[in-house]
Amino acid sequence: MSTLTATDVQPAAPERRRTKAPVERKARRRSASLGLLAWVVGVVFCLPAIWMLVTSFHSEPDAATNPPSIGAPLTLDSYRIFFGSGGGPSPWPPLINSLMASLFSTLFVLVLALPAAYALSIKRVEKWTDVMFFFLSTKMLPMVAGLLPVYLFAKNAGMLDNIWLLVILYTSMNLPIAVWMMQSFLADVPVSIIEAAQVDGARLVTILTRVVAPVAAPGIAATSLICFIFSWNELLFARVLTSVKAETAPVFLTGFVTSQGLFLAQLCAASVVVSLPVLAAGFAAQDKLVQGLSLGAVK
């Protein structure tokens, strides 16, 4: 009854405003305080990472104080030492190895996944959902279960401590994710433009590179960034299959503490440097990150 008068009878409007105003103000205040809460929670949650960044700019004595020295002067010393003027092992070879393993495996993933996704989304093969689930099931096979045979194979084939072995393994690690992600991105490409290209006599490679790729470009870029992140982060295989020549950045980090003793500021600087590419890739792919991480199941 009351809603009826409030909505239907015009003269009731001023009265309604009077009764609603305090409610609105209360809601606004509540919303503002929740916003503030979100800020506090965000900063507290991120605090360990922020503290790592701050510590990396402190001198070693300032880094190892109790209570923590928040206002200590900032210095680039740790970064200078990390990048080789400290007499420790140079971080460049492992960083370059990681970059190579990540870039090449991402490239191979794209070369293999793009045609596969095309066959699974645009030119549908029969039983395409079964194929999709096969791809996914390989991702659920724990990597550690295949580690020993891979190690034995590499040892016999003389491929231990070889970055290309990691490239192959990382390609297989990321391929299922990439197929799922790209499948969902390519499904968004309008079929009409593909048909038009086919009528014009375009071949598969032309269709993929000239028609599909440009439309699905943002999705392909996000897929690449996520594959890059996973390859860059990988530790187990790199730890077992590489030693000196092909050591990657995460392996270098784990060895960093023991070879240098515990230098907190240096450790923080090293962690910041190694994490930087991943942070950059992750922030860049933020929008599509969820879709990638949920294998394209959530848009």
Added chain:
Amino acid sequence: MSPAGQAHSPAPRTAGRGPGTRARAWATRAPLLPALIFLIAVTQLPFVATLLISLFDWNSLAPDSRSFTGFSNYGSVFSDADLRDSVFTTIELTVTVVLASVILGLLLALLLDRKFMGRGFVRTLLITPFLLVPVSAALLWKHVLYNPEYGLLNGGWAWFTGLFGVDSPGQPDWISEMPLTAVEVALVWQWTPFMMLILLAGLQSRPLDIMEAARLDGASNWQMFRFLTLPHLRRYLELGILLGSINIVQNFDAVFTITAGGLGTANLPYTIYQTFYQAHEYGLASAAGVVVVIGTIIVATFALRVVSSLFSEEANRA
């Protein structure tokens, strides 16, 4: 996935018979084959090899005494105290980390699902832990936070109690006093953002008209959450739990870095690594590997069902 896409699936066009049909079917399959063959070769073959090795008594330090032992390695996996413990550690670690990060992730997602100043920046702050290289994150917790002498946890506590004039506050050695919890906390910190991202996507895909209708009908916030949001989020919760489980079961980085598997924190992946890399027990390590796979398959069967339901929902929607 679009109706048009279905109309152009090969089925109607390949209705005719003859060699042309088969050739066309292969032409359709061809783009798929490189990925499929590569994946089978690199992921399935090693697993078959693991399966075979698990049936042998094989220590690489004594290569001459390699012999076929059938399933006795599997007996060892469950009778060897260390290996058996690592099975339970894996379960405890996975369940704790996944549940805690889902609950925290849900709270954070609810907090972020409203407009406020600088929301994008807060979101970036919240996902940062997930974007640190896992080894960096583990090292950060081990040395920068947990260190009993100058770690941030004890340092911050000393600073806080110092404000109230306490001279010698408690300064626990976190890693040796509560090793498994220390690993779990670090992992929860890393995985909460992942759960938050998935659940936030779920929150933002709620049908607005239904929410509005419920609001007009006078539903309270709690009622709306209980009867609309939670049922809608169910699939996203399942997806987060299952993808999280699959990843945490396989965790190596945190266990390896924070405790090196000591003090009862060795999970199966770490134990397998150690059994084959340091103890050179190839047969035993392979059997443990197969056990992990069987465990994962049980979880994955549910995972596939959940993902499959999300997937078919999307196929119907389009």
